[in-house]
Amino acid sequence: MVRERGLVGLSLRELGGRVGMRAQSLYSYFTSKNEIYDAMFRQGYETFMGEMALPPAPNEPTNVLAFIEAGSLRFFDFCVSDPVRYQLLFQRTIPDFEPSPESWALALRAYDRGVGGLRQLGFDDESLDMWTAVLTGLTDQQISNDPGGTRWRRQVPRAVRMLVTEFAPHLVTPPRARPRRKATR
């Protein structure tokens, strides 16, 4: 229903109708409308963690850079495939709704798991901030300005290479020959 009407278009009456009961009967399952949003929020993050944890697809990443790129594209596609879910999980635009503490904790776990691989590769907090911003920025532009297309998705590999070069250059320039130093001391 929210995929059709948007998040604020969720109406208890119509929701009741769709599941075959009166709106009031929903209160046997949820104490308020926000509790429904909260359940969707939680479910969304559970799906997210499930998707991100899947084994790599047949077209495998062979090296570290390809591995990071694959993870980034997976995140990107997860977001773009369901813009309303993206809005619910990563933007926060429903008036008067904020997730319950348990749901927030889940979201934090999901974030930690998402960037855990990068952290292990030596990315510090600042670089993870930059990482998050760039990836969600591309995602956002794709959803808002080219839904259904690939205009911004095509930039993901380049962004990944750019970020890795900036924050973990040893991963991208194989350490064969050290650049000469100015002088030997």
Added chain:
Amino acid sequence: MVRERGLVGLSLRELGGRVGMRAQSLYSYFTSKNEIYDAMFRQGYETFMGEMALPPAPNEPTNVLAFIEAGSLRFFDFCVSDPVRYQLLFQRTIPDFEPSPESWALALRAYDRGVGGLRQLGFDDESLDMWTAVLTGLTDQQISNDPGGTRWRRQVPRAVRMLVTEFAPHLVTPPRARPRRKATR
């Protein structure tokens, strides 16, 4: 009013009350609620163009890189200083509202002017896409995850250097000594 209540919190009754009349009297000025959103949209972009066109502040940019950085920070601050306006102008989350053709044309002019400087410096369409994504990504994170702080703003100079290095390296590495070639032919 929308700064307090959010964009969807705009109510004609209360708006009327604030300007000293009944809600119905507003229809002498606007034919619908969406026309009010449209007026705010247009006004926002006019302010935007005004702000971005201001002469550089006393702490001047001295070189090209600093010039780009200053412009980026100016955009960033414009967005962060008024999150609701940001939502109206750059995200599009009001149900059933879309800007009139004239307002859209204005928004396109504003974008062109905003990236015009970069285009003159040799940035192509793809790099402008990346530019937009990164800058709005940082902005978005700042607004959603650290409102009032500077956690993501601090990353702007680094992002600028990273992007310029990627897309216009001649601007950041002064052309003193050419890297030696493999062989002379």
Added chain:
DNA sequence: GTCTATAAGATGATAGAC
């Protein structure tokens, strides 16, 4: 240009019967 009156509806939520 502002008002009153009112249309015509939507909404989330509660009480209590069965």
Added chain:
DNA sequence: GTCTATCATCTTATAGAC
């Protein structure tokens, strides 16, 4: 658990008097 009945609003918008 689901229902009917209903509350208590809220909303945008129109008609027409002054």
